[in-house]
Amino acid sequence: MxxxxxxxxxxxxxxxxxxxxxxxxxxxxxxxxxxxxxxxxxxxxxxxxxxxxxxxxxxxxxxxxxxxxxxxxxxxxxxxxxxxxxxxxxxxxxxxxxxxxxxxxxxxxxxxxxxxxxxxxxxxxxxxxxxxxxxxxxxxxxxxxxxxxxxxxxxxxxxxxxxxxxxxxxxxxxxxxxxxxxxxxxxxxxxxxxxxxxxxxxRIATRYGDAQSAARQAGGMRTSLRALVAGLFSTVSVVCAYVGSGLQLFIMGAVIAWMPSFLNRYYAMPADKAAAGAAVFVLLGGIGMVGCGVVTDRVCRDVPSRKWITALAYCLISLVLLSIGFRVQPGALQLVLLGAGILVVAGTSGPAGAMVANLTPSTIHASAFATLTLANNLLGLAPGPLVTGAIADRIGLLGALQVIPVVGIAAMLAFALGRARYARDLGRIDALRGRAAEQRVIAGTDAPGH
Missing domain, CATH: 1.20.1250.20 (MFS general substrate transporter like domains)
Known part of the structure; x- marks a missing residue:
């Protein structure tokens, strides 16, 4: 042809x-x-x-x-x-x-x-x-x-x-x-x-160069530090999304880090089998992040504010399942309860990310998600394993893992406060976006050549 x-x-x-x-x-x-x-x-x-x-x-x-x-x-x-x-x-x-x-x-x-x-x-x-x-x-x-x-x-x-x-x-x-x-x-x-x-x-620039995108990035680089910080922490609800996400991942980080040791000490598994068993729990956590995100999008398709409710639900479900799971006797029932708890424990990642995107200007979304990552690590993934280890030195690893899920209550409080302020804060953000759009139109009209 x-x-x-x-x-x-x-x-x-x-x-x-x-x-x-x-x-x-x-x-x-x-x-x-x-x-x-x-x-x-x-x-x-x-x-x-x-x-x-x-x-x-x-x-x-x-x-x-x-x-x-x-x-x-x-x-x-x-x-x-x-x-x-x-x-x-x-x-x-x-x-x-x-x-x-x-x-x-x-x-x-x-x-x-x-x-x-x-x-x-x-x-x-x-x-x-x-x-x-x-x-x-x-x-x-x-x-x-x-x-x-x-x-x-x-x-x-x-x-x-x-x-x-x-x-x-x-x-x-x-x-x-x-x-x-x-x-x-x-x-x-x-x-x-x-x-x-x-x-x-x-090679990337040659194949996928976009002058308009480059201009937007350049504009973003000129954003002052004061304006950037103001956009990242402009409302109570966006701060609650950062904090709630980080606190919930405290549980995820702690359980995942210590699961190989838990299986080694309480199920008498050798290191390789304990690691393989723990890997299954990590996989469940990853699947849960994707699955909970899909469920959240479907449930909240017509009412985005419901994402706060789904985040609260994931916190509550994981709190109950993990608290009970670490208190029952070692065996099949315990492993099932722990697996189900880990499946939903990080399900808040999707709703929290969506709320951060809704509550920050699109021009600083990259910085907003970097801030969310910072909160996830400083409030959750970094202290989780360390605090668990410190508690374990005093009351044993099993006792520490029984205490850790209680952090989910603090995460629930953060998400509940964010939900209470969400409508008011979103209205404020929308008003600011509208004024910014009007200013761009006026600036474009007054520019030379118009």
Missing amino acids: HCIEPAKCDDNTALATSRKYAWIVFALTFGLLLSDYMSRQVLNAVFPLLKQAWSLSDTQLGSLSGVVALMVGLLTFPLSVLADRWGRVRSLVLMATLWSLATLGCAVATSYGEMLVARACVGLGEAAYGSVGIALILSIFPAHLRSTLTGAFMAGGAFGSVLGMALGGFVAIHFGWRASFAAMAIFGIVLVIVYRLTVSDK
């Missing part, structure tokens, strides 16, 4: 090539996300072996896990801003290189102090990868795929955690805990090399 319109055929060929390259970029960026969480969660799989090898307390073990989330929480926002200025692809490559080398450092650590420093460097490398990675992906795909791509990318964290814990436990039991860290590091380094040879900022 001959092409009657050569120019049109050339455009179609270029479009097909661009789509293919976009999916290659997605696959490689997703692969590095897997490496990110594999390097982060492999530690939990070797908790029992580290405790035995170095005679560590549960507080020390919890700190080795929590320090990564602490670094992520502290550095996500500033490093995301720097990445937009320096180049997203170059930043992603640098981040992945750093966390891979730091994971290799964990493999050769000879003391708790050295391991803590290496884990902090892992967190430094991973800090902005999620926000910068999703920004890169969304910039090269059409807008109608954004929800699908965002959901798939976020689910990669759960899948990477599963792989890190399951493979880490298997390698540790056969070759030692140092080999587990080394394996994760090698996987990351190989992916970095492939990524660097395949993806670059120049």
